[in-house]
Amino acid sequence: MRNVLAIVRKELKTYFNSPIAYIFMIVFLTLSSWLFFRGFFLIGQAEMRPFFSLMPWLFLFFIPALTMRLWAEERKLGTVEILMTLPVKDWELVMGKFLAGFILLCITLLLTFPLPVAVAALGDPDPGPLIGGYLGTVLMGAAYMAIGLFASTITENQIIAFIVGVVFCFAMLIVGEEIVLFSVPDFLAPLFRYLGLGVHFSSIGRGVLDSRDIVYYLSVIGFFLYMCVHTIEGRRWR
Amino acid sequence: MIEVENVTKRFGTVVAVDNVSFTVKKGEILGFLGPNGAGKTTTMRMITGYIFPDSGTVRVAGYDIFENPIEIRKHIGYLPEDNPLYTDISVMDYLEFLAQVRDIPKEKRRARIDEVVDICGLGDVLYRDIGELSRGYRQRVGLAGCMIHDPEILILDEPTSGLDPNQVVGIRELIKELGREKTVIISTHILPEVSATCNRVIIINKGKLVADGSPEELSNMMSGRASVVIGVRAPKEEVENRLREAPFVESFAETPSGEEGVLRYRITPSDGAKATEELFKLAVQNGWVLTELYRERVSLEEVFRQLTTSEEG
Ligand SMILES: Nc1ncnc2c1ncn2[C@@H]1O[C@H](COP(=O)(O)OP(=O)(O)OP(=O)(O)O)[C@@H](O)[C@H]1O
Ligand SMILES: [Mg+2]
Numbered sequence: 001m002r003n004v005l006a007i008v009r010k011e012l013k014t015y016f017n018s019p020i021a022y023i024f025m026i027v028f029l030t031l032s033s034w035l036f037f038r039g040f041f042l043i044g045q046a047e048m049r050p051f052f053s054l055m056p057w058l059f060l061f062f063i064p065a066l067t068m069r070l071w072a073e074e075r076k077l078g079t080v081e082i083l084m085t086l087p088v089k090d091w092e093l094v095m096g097k098f099l100a101g102f103i104l105l106c107i108t109l110l111l112t113f114p115l116p117v118a119v120a121a122l123g124d125p126d127p128g129p130l131i132g133g134y135l136g137t138v139l140m141g142a143a144y145m146a147i148g149l150f151a152s153t154i155t156e157n158q159i160i161a162f163i164v165g166v167v168f169c170f171a172m173l174i175v176g177e178e179i180v181l182f183s184v185p186d187f188l189a190p191l192f193r194y195l196g197l198g199v200h201f202s203s204i205g206r207g208v209l210d211s212r213d214i215v216y217y218l219s220v221i222g223f224f225l226y227m228c229v230h231t232i233e234g235r236r237w238r
Numbered sequence: 239m240i241e242v243e244n245v246t247k248r249f250g251t252v253v254a255v256d257n258v259s260f261t262v263k264k265g266e267i268l269g270f271l272g273p274n275g276a277g278k279t280t281t282m283r284m285i286t287g288y289i290f291p292d293s294g295t296v297r298v299a300g301y302d303i304f305e306n307p308i309e310i311r312k313h314i315g316y317l318p319e320d321n322p323l324y325t326d327i328s329v330m331d332y333l334e335f336l337a338q339v340r341d342i343p344k345e346k347r348r349a350r351i352d353e354v355v356d357i358c359g360l361g362d363v364l365y366r367d368i369g370e371l372s373r374g375y376r377q378r379v380g381l382a383g384c385m386i387h388d389p390e391i392l393i394l395d396e397p398t399s400g401l402d403p404n405q406v407v408g409i410r411e412l413i414k415e416l417g418r419e420k421t422v423i424i425s426t427h428i429l430p431e432v433s434a435t436c437n438r439v440i441i442i443n444k445g446k447l448v449a450d451g452s453p454e455e456l457s458n459m460m461s462g463r464a465s466v467v468i469g470v471r472a473p474k475e476e477v478e479n480r481l482r483e484a485p486f487v488e489s490f491a492e493t494p495s496g497e498e499g500v501l502r503y504r505i506t507p508s509d510g511a512k513a514t515e516e517l518f519k520l521a522v523q524n525g526w527v528l529t530e531l532y533r534e535r536v537s538l539e540e541v542f543r544q545l546t547t548s549e550e551g
Contacts, residue, residue: 002338002339002341003339005338006335006338006339007339009335009338010327010331010335013327013331013335014324014326014327017326017327017328017331017367018326077322077323077324077325078318078320078322079322079323079324080322081283081288081316081318081322082316082318082322082383084287084288085286085287085288085311085314085316085318086311086336086339086340087308087309087311087312087339087340087341088308088339089308235289236287236288236289236290237289237290238249238289
């Protein structure tokens with residue numbers, strides 16, 4: 001655990017020592033608030049639901065932008081050789097990198113607190129969907145984060161890591177949508193529906209906390225983090 | 239301390255390291271030599287556990303590279319080729335990070351960092367981003383990083399490449415100093431550096447180990463080929479005729495003696511001949527007055543060239 005924390009600290013220092021973290025937070029907060037308030041005043045709905053439904057689409061670009069450097073940069077700089085000869089296990093490296101990105105995401109989401117405050121002042125929102133919405137957002141963000149980190153381990157080019165990350169996240173997002181389900185054989189439809197990130201997100205967002213959804217997200221995160229470790233370890237043998 | 243046993247590593251069809259074995263004892267400073275692409279970096283990467291060998295194994299401090307890689311890495315400080323470093327964090331943050339993962343207790347961390355900062359002369363740049371530093375300073379950051387945990391073993395891949403001569407001397411001194419109590423493997427293309435710092439040399443060529451011994455041993459190994467210099471006071475024609483006839487002389491050339499009436503020749507002996515002894519006998523038999531007779535030392539450069547170029551034929 002100590003090793004994981006050391007990696008987390010180093011990654012957070014790197015994020016905040018360069019403009020990346022600030023740009024990420026400012027652009028994300030500006031864009032999400034603007035999109036939210038636009039709908040807020042047009043429709044006059046005093047609820048957070050529209051805000052949360054933006055998240056899968058905003059994250060699609062924001063999270064791969066955050067994760068693209070995590071491993072690709074180490075390879076580009078050659079520092080991966082230092083990292084991988086430290087007395088640290090490969091999964092600890094992956095976990096440290098993942099958690100650093102996750103913490104930055106959580107900080108950013110915390111900074112969206114003026115939105116629910118404004119909504120509460122103007123209407124009388126139900127706390128269920130609010131908590132569910134944030135929980136779903138965090139879980140979905142973490143899943144994107146694991147996918148993006150995996151994309152970063154397969155190349156030393158950050159741009160490629162970003163694009164591959166977006167494509168993978170997009171695929172995971174839409175795989176459960178009706179259009180896709182329509183075009184696959186009937187017996188596969190339930191599987192695809194289960195795999196889709198979006199389906200689980202909307203059920204949590206309604207305030208329905210189903211353990212199956214949480215298990216689903218944790219499995220996606222676990223699977224992609226495992227794939228990261230696998231790729232990194234595999235390179236020692238090549 | 240380090241045992242490399244029949245280690246082979248292939249990259250596709252290239253055999254980067256081919257069945258190499260050697261051991262390094264505690265306290266040795268080993269110079270690791272070989273031409274570009276010989277397999278030095280690959281070998282070092284296998285010792286440090288960055289990559290695994292295809293066959294054979296490496297043991298460090300009694301641990302096997304496949305069974306206990308983490309334990310091995312605790313004993314080693316490694317400066318990889320080209321000194322890779324993070325650019326976006328300060329020297330201090332970098333050293334703190336390493337001190338943490340190297341398990342230096344919290345209360346001792348600051349003192350240890352101060353110590354290596356002092357040894358490597360980093361005091362002036364401690365809070366600057368590594369990316370802003372000059373090459374020499376970056377090299378020092380790399381060195382500071384690999385010795386932060388005071389490892390028993392240092393593995394340095396071309397630690398002085400790209401430094402100015404003053405810095406080279408500084409780093410060489412540092413390595414020598416460290417070598418007093420540590421086991422060091424250092425790869426380099428600068429041969430005088432090896433003669434100056436190492437007490438053991440390994441030469442590898444095209445993935446194969448071609449020589450292993452102290453610098454003196456390697457010179458002696460090649461001494462059959464060392465030129466012999468003889469100076470005599472005698473008639474020139476007679477001396478040259480005798481040398482031409484002698485079976486142990488492959489060729490000879492006159493060199494200025496700087497003294498009136500003294501002839502001086504540099505002689506290349508034929509293979510395996512005891513040229514010095516034979517020349518002495520020749521002088522005695524002919525009643526020449528001998529003014530000097532010695533075998534020239536074979537330089538490490540000569541040994542290196544012999545071993546890494548004549549292999550083809
Ligand atoms: N990751 C890799 N992929 C493919 N081939 C490699 C890889 N690393 C090394 N090689 C090949 O293995 C051989 C040995 O390379 P290595 O880097 O060990 O040489 P070296 O002795 O360190 O050379 P130099 O003095 O130039 O640093 C070379 O032919 C090189 O091209
Ligand atoms: Mg090399």
